[in-house]
Amino acid sequence: MTKLSVNINKIATLRNARGGNVPNLLEAAQKIQEFGAQGITIHPRPDERHIRRQDAYELKPVVYTEYNIEGNPFKPFLDMVMELKPTQVTLVPDDDNVLTSNAGWDTLKHKDYLKEIITELKQNGIRTSIFVDPVLKMIEGAKATGTDRIELYTEEYAKQYELGNKEAVKPYADCAHLANSLGIGVNAGHDLSLDNIAFFKQNIPGLMEVSIGHALISEALYYGLENVVGMYLYRLKDV
Template sequence: MTKLSVNINKIATLRNSRGGDLPNVVKFAIDAERFGAEGITVHPRPDERHIRYQDVFDLKPVVTTEFNIEGKPIGKFMDLVLEVKPTQVTLVPDAENAITSNAGWDTKRHKEFLSEVISEFKANGIRTSIFVDPVLEMVEGARQTGTDRIELYTEHFASEYGKGNENAIIAYSEAAKLAGSIGLGVNAGHDLSLDNIRFFKENVPNLLEVSIGHALISESLYFGVENVIQMYLQKLK
């Protein structure tokens, strides 16, 4: 069964929009796990516009499933991860002015940099994953960095699937097959939702984990958090 990691960035966004501590991100993470989530994901950015670095420290002692920290491996981020020592770190090439993640790594161009960063994280017992587009060359390049896993960037799939183009899954299926054949674990995330997650799961082999935040929180406005998490778990079976 593919694990569901709930990205709680949007909970922090809602809290920050009003000030104070409502909703409380730590309580939400605890409740999400109680409702069945098999991991908690956070993606702190340098401007701390949603998850704050202090949130990460506050979450560490209460997350009892898998704790996944995503972000661009700048110095401050690396220091945070090395101190917290989550289950997994996912490296994302965030542009400074991007609203959200919008591309995977060029693993060929950044091979040396990624290899150095990954080596340091793995030496500290932290599983590593690299955010990549479903391009075979980038998957092969990821293997050469020494990473444990890749995370397939799924925005293009989600957009095309919403238009009725089921063939958009082909590139992801092929990328996942290659990853499995060369010893890489496969994660996925970005714009996956209740509408498309079953189709994605059924057509992408070796899928170990999906990280879902924006859609899950939005769907919870209608169905409730506990119900939505259970709905995802059913579709991922």
């Protein structure tokens, strides 16, 4: 079964909009795990507009499933994850001023940079994943960095699926086949939702983990958090 890691950034956004500690981020993380999710994801940014640095530390003893921290590997980020030693660090090349992640790594251009960082993370017992576009040469480049996994950037799939273009899953399937043959694990994330996740899962061989935040938290407004987590888990079951 593909693991579900819930990105709780949007819960932090809601908390920060009012001040105080409602909703309680730690309680939300505990509940999400109790509801069956196999991981918690956070993506702290330098301006702390949702997840704060302190949140990352306070979540560490709360997350008893898999703890995935995403971010651009600037020195403050790397220092933090080296201290926390989460289950997985997902490297994302987002600039400080972007609203949300909008591109994967050029694994050919940044091979040496990524390799150095990934080597250090793995020496500290941290599983590594790098955010990539569904382009075969980027998967080949990822192999040379030594990463454990890739995370396929799925925004384009989600857009095309909504338009009825189910062929949009093919580049992702091709990349997953190649990654599998190279011994690289396959994760995926960005704009995956209850509407499109089952078809994606059915067509991506060896899909190990999906990270879902914005859609899941939004859907929880209609259906309830416990119910939505269960709905995702049902869709992610092996057929």
